[in-house]
Amino acid sequence: MRRKQSENVPKVPTSDQDLVYNFPILWKTLWDMPQIKVLSTKSLVRFNNVVQDYLRDEGMRQRKAAYVEVDTIADYVDDSFARGLNQYNFLYTADDLKKLDEVVILNPDGQKLQALILRNNRSKKWVIALHGWTENKFLGLRQTYLFSKLGFNVMTIDVRAHGASYGTKTDLGYSAPYDLASCVDYLKTHYGMTNYGLIGNSMGGSIVVKYAEDIGYLDPALKFVIDDCGFSNLLLEARYFFQRQTKMPWWKVSFGLRRKFKKVFGYDPNDFDIRKKLSRTAQIPMLFLHGDADDLVPLYMSEQLYKEKIASEQIVVSELIVFPKAKHVEAISVGHKQYVNGIVQFLKKIGEIK
Known part of the structure; x- marks a missing residue:
């Protein structure tokens, strides 16, 4: 029976070291690989859905009480007021x-x-x-x-x-x-x-x-x-995005990210550096x-x-x-x-x- 892991998930990374593999993380990844593969696949599907799900040049946007048409002057004015x-x-x-x-x-x-x-x-x-x-x-x-x-x-x-x-x-x-x-x-x-x-x-x-x-x-x-x-x-930003969305350590939810990202988006996120x-x-x-x-x-x-x-x-x-x-x-x-x-x-x- 695998031991239950308790991780302290940092709220916001303060350096690359918070978002890159090291020996302890690699060891824990190998230890829990079956679960990590499942979680990572689900996370990438969710990531793709989230980043593509937004209003473009039609539809109504609600910031506070009012609705305004997106990609219009009204959208700009409403945004400016919402930001004060x-x-x-x-x-x-x-x-x-x-x-x-x-x-x-x-x-x-x-x-x-x-x-x-x-x-x-x-x-x-x-x-x-x-x-x-x-x-x-x-x-x-x-x-x-x-x-x-x-x-x-x-x-x-x-x-x-x-x-x-x-x-x-x-x-x-x-x-x-x-x-x-x-x-x-x-x-x-x-x-x-x-x-x-x-x-x-x-x-x-x-x-x-x-x-x-x-x-x-x-x-x-x-x-x-x-x-x-x-x-x-973008690779490091995506890892943090996964961590932020799932409230789990990035390495548990982003295994194989570069390969899967390239398949979906057409490029390696590490190339956007x-x-x-x-x-x-x-x-x-x-x-x-x-x-x-x-x-x-x-x-x-x-x-x-x-x-x-x-x-x-x-x-x-x-x-x-x-x-x-x-x-x-x-x-x-x-x-x-x-x-x-x-x-x-x-x-x-x-x-x-x-």
Whole structure:
């Protein structure tokens, strides 16, 4: 008869060591392999169902009492009020929103990407925002408001399988950098863009860093990247997600994850590791934002990215700002003053605003 195991499941990992195999974990895995295989299979099925189950470009979303149609201006306004951004007057006015242009951009495969553009005819500078998992281009507007008021032109994009863009199943942002490249080319061709920055939250934060190290490092027009609570490695993030969902140690519920994930999503989650090529981005200033109460993407991931980023900088320009008591994607609201001041000072330091 197997002995009953009692495990202390950490609430939030504080380093990679909390999410990787070591000798004791390997021993316990082998000891309880039959049960672990069953639990892991169930967990991956549940994971796939959860990550694909969200509203896209139709349907009604309820945040508090009211229902609003998703992927619309009303969705953006309702989200801003739900986050309390209205108390800071930190949202676009009705007149601003009337000026939004909705455009369709084709990627190299001819697949349609939906985007929003808000012009400032007095400026050549742009910021492009990438939303998080389950969100859309309208919710991405909350990240662009500050930049619009600072004089930037702005664009937000529906990433694959979100909003009105192509795709029936999300790949959690893995292919998005290449779609983002199509949007950058579109702005250069149609608007003569010569200067742009990127901002993304959660999945979008990981996307903008991945774009910078895969593609953007070759583009002198890319002036800065802001990553708001993105994950550093999808394999480790998925293990933590399984642990968080099941309330069990990750190694009990994620055996064979890489092989099974690749079968379902088409790639190895360990390949979505944005730490590996950060040295390519030595000339691109980056600002990392993260709440210290984030229980979805651990704070240590941004700390790790920041440390890796500045290791390649001859003169340290990149920054990390940690927001006390802010949970996932709450820096903009819970830490609002620090959020605004941090971004403004960062942009001043790198010469993007005066």
